[in-house]
Amino acid sequence: MPHADDVVPAPVTLDVDGRTVVLPDGARWAADPTLRPAARWWRRAAEDAFGVDLVPADRPDVADVTFALDPALGAGAYRLAVEDMAGRARVQVTAADLAGAHAAAQTLRQLAGPQGFRRAGAAELELPVVEVRDAPRFGWRGVLLDVARHFLPKADVLRFVDLAAAHHLNVLQLHLTDDQGWRMEVLRYPRLVEVGSWRRESGVGTWRAGRYDGRPHGGYYTQADLREIVAYARERGVTVVPEIGSPGHVQALLTAYPELAARPGAHEVRTTWGISEDVIDPSPAAVDFFRGVLDEVCDVFDSPFVALGGDEVPTTAWRERPDTVARAAASGLVGADGEGDVTRLHGWFLARLADHLRSRGRRAVVWDEAFGPDLPRDVVVTCWRGHAVAVDALAAGHDVVMAPEQEVYLDHRAADGPDEPVPVGFVRTVDDVRAFEPLPAALLAARPELARDLPGTLLGAQAQLWSEHLDSGRRLDYAAFPRLAAFAEAVWNPGASGFGERLPGHLARLDAAGVEYRPLEGPRPWQRRPGVEGYPRDLAAERAAAGWAGMGGWVEGRDGAEPDA
Missing domain, CATH: 3.30.379.10 (Chitobiase/beta-hexosaminidase domain 2-like)
Incomplete structure (x- = not known):
């Protein structure tokens, strides 16, 4: 009917x-x-x-x-x-x-x-x-799919493209590289997939539990695979934005090419989650290496945007090296003490890559930790740690995509009950996600010193599906739906009413498509993960402590190698 x-x-x-x-x-x-x-x-x-x-x-x-x-x-x-x-x-x-x-x-x-x-x-x-x-509210209505932590076979990626398109989502950010795996074939650097695409085992649940499965995990996409994904998405009105992260989240890369590491010696593709202190040595050689990678990325992907990562970059290893401190000073990156400021190498390194992308007719996209005085103004800033950085980036002239973990991280738990599988992060119900407002009026009211007409543009918003605990297409379905449908309406037509009344009829479509979504009344028995420890976070407490800024990411002076984020 x-x-x-x-x-x-x-x-x-x-x-x-x-x-x-x-x-x-x-x-x-x-x-x-x-x-x-x-x-x-x-x-x-x-x-x-x-x-x-x-x-x-x-x-x-x-x-x-x-x-x-x-x-x-x-x-x-x-x-x-x-x-x-x-x-x-x-x-x-x-x-x-x-x-x-x-x-x-x-x-x-x-x-x-x-x-x-x-x-x-x-x-x-x-x-x-x-x-x-x-008509759509925003031009950027995105969803991030993390295939680096747990590899998703090509057929499952194509299926997810279909589901995104069915909900008028038009950007798929494909997170292809991280500490736990490198997923894109790069012809001039074959060891990236020969060595970096698999790990000897995986953590089970939060890294704090120290539990592992003892099972090798891996996989990668050939360039032919990725061209197929791009073409398939294009036929459905979806742009695939590739993400090749740096200068942090690179342990898989450094396992394949250890000469690029800030800390010398052998490395191993990371088997657990959290944040690694293994980062790139921000040297001319590393810049040249990434330029070579990005040339192949631009050959494979037709997106006008290429994401460069830039999140969670511990500077510990840079501070330990006098040559790196000296390089910062020689590049004019100095602190108040007149010495080389290695924290600014973060922005310097990404700026070099953004310049290269611009020469290829593409725009760089970075996570909000990379926002700062050294970042070129044409770089798009994706704001995930909270909302406050978004207005600062807009005021500085950057275009912005809103992706706050407090609102639209769909790998976070959908309820506060004991049956949620691997209960991590904040509780985000279907109603919470449907109520998402990228730039709340209260946020702007809290910054009266800012002009009402900021020079940057809010391009739209993006939901995230990080896959530390989403190890299959079935788990992806459970985390994504129906909350991704709620997000889609929030960024397409937030003024619509009656989402809850319409949702049961829409779930019948998802049933027909074979989507194993989370039932509104709670998980089915086989969707649970009893005995697997998560890491629930208290949204009210964090908002009380951090306000609009959020508490996510790596913060110098606060965090070690693996912060509680």
Whole structure:
């Protein structure tokens, strides 16, 4: 049966008259050339799900389904009308651009009900008679997928792209490297995957428990795999932003190429979580190495953005080396005492890589620890530790993506009960995520000294799925859904009401797609992880202590190698 009253994200306006109409086998479709990729995707999905053949029309005026272009609607906007033409459906999509056409295609798929989310079937393609007007709140509606901590096979990544696109999410940040594994084939540096793509075992639960599974873990994507992922996502209106982290979170890299380490000697791909003091020696040789990596990244990925990491960079190893202190001074990076300030090597190093990306026509993206005076102003800052750094970055002229761990880290526990598997982080319920506001009014009110019209732009927001404890596609499903659906509505149409009433109907679509989401009443028996220790955090206590700034990340003078973050 068609569904008009449970679309997620809810359109800005949706008018329903209560009738339904069938789009029959042999219906004709036509699309403006600009919008053809979205129309073609919808046709394939409808044919597979309903067992019909939809045929090209010679002219739009004789088509049953049309995708027409109207740039005047505004970026990402669309109109969708399903009409009853004497018992036969006529579907008219008018979109401002290809992004709007992709969103319209996904809404049209949802209107066909749960059967539209199956990959094969034989049923009438029945649609409600509706008129939809819709447009996104933000241009960056992202989700980060961490495949470095636990490798996710390519087929599972493609499936996740489908699920992101189904919810109008248009950015997939693919976290490809970390201390626990390097996942991208780099032809000029083959040891990155030969050595760095696997570890001898993995921690189980929080690293504080000191428990390991004794089982090697690994995997990587060839460049052909990654090109396929990029193309597959592009066909669904999703941009894949690769993340190659530095100068911290690099222990897997340093295991393969130890000559780049700030601390000499042998290294091992990290088997536990937390923050490693193994960091890059910020030398010209390391800059040249990463330039070579980024050249191949730019060849494989078509995204205008490339993420460089920059988070959680302990400076301990730099301080231990007089040559590094001297290098900072020689580069003009000095502190109040006139000596070389190694903390500024963090920004200096990332600035060199951002400059290289700019020469390749790309923009760098960094986590908010990298924000500072040495970071070029065209670098996008993703704010995860809290909200306060976001207004500072905007005031300094940076574009910003909001990703606060207090709100949209979906690997954090979904409830406060004992049955949550590996209960880490803050409690973030479906309702909490749906209520997410990237820049709350109270935050801006707390900074009256700032201009109301800040020079930087809030590009949008991003939910995160870190995979320390998400070791399979099934665990990923549980952590992501239905909270990712709630996030999608928050960044598409936050003014919509009735999300809780619409959610059960949408869960039927996820059931049809085979998504093993967390039931609203709590985990199923096989979704629990009894005996595996997590690390719950108290959101109210941390907010009371840190306010809008948050307490995450590595803080010099506060943290050792493995802080309680």
